[in-house]
Amino acid sequence: MLSVRDAEATILNSIQPLDNQQDIEFVDLLMANNRILATPVTSSLDFPHWDNSAMDGYAVRYADVQQARADKPTVLEVVEEIPAGYQPQVTIKPGQAARIFTGAMMPAGADTVVMQEKTHRQENRVFVFLAPQPQEFVRHKGNFYQAGQELLPAGIPLTAAEIAVLAAAQREQVSVFRRPRVAILSSGNELVMPEQVLKPGQIVDSNQYALATLVRELGAEVLLLGIIKDDPTTLKEIIDYAIANADIVISTGGVSVGDYDYIDKILASLGGKIHFRSVQMRPGKPLTFATFPNSLYFGLPGNPVSALVTCWRFVQPAIKKIAGLSQGWESTFLKVKSQSELQSNGKMETYIHGKLHLVNGVYQFHKNQGNDSSGNLINLAQTNALAMLPMGKTLVYPGEEVFVLQI
Numbered sequence: 001m002l003s004v005r006d007a008e009a010t011i012l013n014s015i016q017p018l019d020n021q022q023d024i025e026f027v028d029l030l031m032a033n034n035r036i037l038a039t040p041v042t043s044s045l046d047f048p049h050w051d052n053s054a055m056d057g058y059a060v061r062y063a064d065v066q067q068a069r070a071d072k073p074t075v076l077e078v079v080e081e082i083p084a085g086y087q088p089q090v091t092i093k094p095g096q097a098a099r100i101f102t103g104a105m106m107p108a109g110a111d112t113v114v115m116q117e118k119t120h121r122q123e124n125r126v127f128v129f130l131a132p133q134p135q136e137f138v139r140h141k142g143n144f145y146q147a148g149q150e151l152l153p154a155g156i157p158l159t160a161a162e163i164a165v166l167a168a169a170q171r172e173q174v175s176v177f178r179r180p181r182v183a184i185l186s187s188g189n190e191l192v193m194p195e196q197v198l199k200p201g202q203i204v205d206s207n208q209y210a211l212a213t214l215v216r217e218l219g220a221e222v223l224l225l226g227i228i229k230d231d232p233t234t235l236k237e238i239i240d241y242a243i244a245n246a247d248i249v250i251s252t253g254g255v256s257v258g259d260y261d262y263i264d265k266i267l268a269s270l271g272g273k274i275h276f277r278s279v280q281m282r283p284g285k286p287l288t289f290a291t292f293p294n295s296l297y298f299g300l301p302g303n304p305v306s307a308l309v310t311c312w313r314f315v316q317p318a319i320k321k322i323a324g325l326s327q328g329w330e331s332t333f334l335k336v337k338s339q340s341e342l343q344s345n346g347k348m349e350t351y352i353h354g355k356l357h358l359v360n361g362v363y364q365f366h367k368n369q370g371n372d373s374s375g376n377l378i379n380l381a382q383t384n385a386l387a388m389l390p391m392g393k394t395l396v397y398p399g400e401e402v403f404v405l406q407i
């Protein structure tokens with residue numbers, strides 16, 4: 001049986017990310033939130049676009065004011081007023097200054113700004129009480145960014161800061177990777193939709209809801225294929241359709257050793273390359289991963305906790321990688337103190353669902369209180385982290401440090 005680490009490596013190594021030529025679309029800037037940039041962005045503008053003032057005050061020639069002191073102020077003639085958005089008309093000559101405001105263009109001749117608080121104004125004269133540093137409070141053209149250099153690299157998610165940068169670079173639209181398409185299906189004769197009256201033996205297909213929600217949160221497009229009976233012919237037809245229409249297919253159920261567990265055989269009969277059928281992990285031991293020429297297949301276990309935990313651990317990084325992110329797709333673990341006692345049989349890498357709390361700025365992990373059977377969906381609610389006990393580790397004492405996967 002494969003270790004979790006090897007299973008993760010197998011999955012990530014078999015992923016061909018979306019193509020930066022074919023798999024792109026152009027979206028308006030305000031619709032680009034959380035999309036992934038497909039093409040590096042450059043700008044033909046310098047930032048700042050021109051020398052400008054960082055303060056409300058006076059634009060001066062440094063040479064004029066370098067001797068200024070509180071008891072011996074320098075007096076300058078104010079020859080122009082320059083608000084932001086105005087192009088200065090006058091060149092500042094020795095003995096002169098311009099009234100200037102934050103963000104306004106520096107006038108020719110001036111090289112330094114004296115902040116208002118260090119001056120006193122009397123009609124067209126300004127008294128400067130303190131010698132500034134040379135070039136103080138001037139934001140120089142091109143100091144933040146020079147035209148033609150890379151402004152944003154491809155493969156990054158677009159959030160508020162990047163979208164502001166794109167707006168400043170006058171991009172109305174941006175080229176992003178299309179959303180990966182993820183097909184989701186649930187297999188099982190016992191499954192019904194939430195609105196149906198339950199007959200004996202039936203349960204609601206909650207996995208479909210869990211997975212669709214998680215996949216959408218990850219920015220992918222969901223193709224919901226619904227509930228499929230444990231009938232090999234129907235299952236094969238639907239899976240064939242799914243692999244032809246999605247980048248990733250996720251099914252739940254039917255991957256263990258029961259008489260109605262058909263998924264692996266169907267994948268093989270459709271020509272899929274089955275990389276593994278189980279992982280040394282609890283929950284989630286029965287887990288099938290297969291590849292087809294244009295899609296990946298995750299056969300997740302049916303138990304609701306196992307389905308979500310394996311999706312967090314394996315499908316989440318796969319979606320991030322396929323989506324075009326240039327880095328940061330792997331699962332990341334934080335080392336935190338566990339407040340609960342955590343147990344494992346030591347034979348499998350064990351994932352225990354719970355919550356990370358911030359206490360005085362430090363994270364603590366608390367195991368969820370209820371029964372932690374992999375069939376108990378109810379105890380999953382409000383989970384935001386999974387504590388991981390490596391193989392061989394049977395007990396974590398309260399107060400002991402543990403690695404936690406933040407989800």
Ligand SMILES: Nc1nc2c(c(=O)[nH]1)N[C@H]1C(S)=C(S)[C@@H](COP(=O)(O)OP(=O)(O)OC[C@H]3O[C@@H](n4cnc5c(N)ncnc54)[C@H](O)[C@@H]3O)O[C@H]1N2
Pocket residue numbers: 186187188190191203204205206207208252253254255256257258261283284285286300301302303304306374375
């Ligand atoms: N003899 C063995 N039996 C089982 C083993 C084993 O190693 N040997 N492994 C157990 C483990 S661990 C798991 S996990 C499950 C995996 O089973 P399957 O993936 O084949 O899933 P099913 O048999 O179809 O269902 C299992 C369980 O989950 C419920 N389920 C299924 N689909 C959904 C859904 N969409 N929404 C909510 N709940 C669902 C289903 O009713 C079953 O209770 O196998 C163990 N058995």
Ligand code: MOO
Pocket residue numbers: 281282283284285286301303306374375
């Ligand atoms: O591993 Mo199963 O996935 O424990 O219930």
Ligand SMILES: [Mg+2]
Pocket residue numbers: 253254255256257258260261302
């Ligand atoms: Mg089964």
